[in-house]
Amino acid sequence: MSLAQEAAQVFTATNIRFLFQGLGLTIFIAFISIVLSTIFGTFLAVMRNGKNPFFKLIASVYIEVVRNVPNLLWIFVIFLIFQVKSVPAGIISFTVFTTAALAEIIRGGLNGVPEGQTEAGKSQGFTDRQILTSIVLPQAIRKMLPAIISQFVTVIKDTSFLYSVIALQELFGNSQILMGQYFQAGQVFMLYGFVAAIYFVINFVISQFARRLQKSWANSLE
Template sequence: MSEVFNQANMLFLLKGIKLTLTIAFISIALSMIFGTVLAILRNFSKGIFGKIATVYIEVFRNTPLLLWILSIRFLVPIPPMYSGILSFTLFTSAVMAEILRGGMNSVNKGQYEAAYSQGFSKIQTLRYIVLPQSFRRCVPTFLSQAVTVIKDTSFLWAVGIEEFTGKGMILMGSFVSSYQVFILFGFLAATYFIINFVISCSVRTIKTSY
């Protein structure tokens, strides 16, 4: 145990946790912004931009995340961390867009008509009436997607990005017994569980408060 959890190893793993959470939270924040734009375009634009948004969402929702991680890591000349953020942002934006679109579609059509009758423009109706309600209704689903993003950052190890799982794999190479490897992997799993369990509890709390 002491050989696995010595100070040097723990500091090494903590750097991995920091990178994992950094990539996950930046990706989620950017995906919320880009996903909102995509959802609005797909729902309300009947022209070329609406069609582009639809194609984008369908392409990313129906292709593997790992494919985009590999493509961006090896084809786009940017630092490793940024390639991870970019791949997750592009992929997760499509998911966030569909979540938010469902929230917007749940708003009663009568509220649109009432807003227009009061002189609100489409943009004002979205900003002050539709989007606030939609975001509130989608918060539990957004948080559930955040859990998925945090877990899926482990895919980045496949392209040499040293996030939490990647750091663990590097340490594994220095161990001489299967017992040490088992302990290490147990620690990785427990850490992911604790982080995501806290978020999942928040989701359940929010759902029961609605």
């Protein structure tokens, strides 16, 4: 069988549509997870930076425990122990894990705002909450948003774990299902190569956007 014939068998309209259906689920899970993780991560970052020792302890324990346990284990825990359905289990497990990572990114952004900004807010009679929401957070967003966007890349790549753990048919999972139809080395190579190219293009575009955003904001401050 020629290479052209193998390609014609692999790259059918049905197969491509099936792969992009999986891609849609991949992006959906990654997007929802990163949005929720940013919200929860912000709360944890504020708690860990705060003065209340109880809240600070809770945030610290959560961040350190979750960050130092593989995400695969959280997927198992959510899906098998709590018996959550596949898609919600994927979203919850990635939110649990990514929240801890983003909390540290956000905390770094908050700590990167000069202390003088807080003192200036206090001198104007602002409350701690007003200082955080009106002065610190707007400046911190510029520092941490590119890193948050970059974290989106990690989440997209790591969704490939979901098929092997909970049989969720995202992009990589659908490629595995299609792989059962082909036995020629060339067909396997082309299918995996196509899936790898999809991951690369999406993640490269996101990474470039994060770099351009960071560079643009850096230039605006000069």
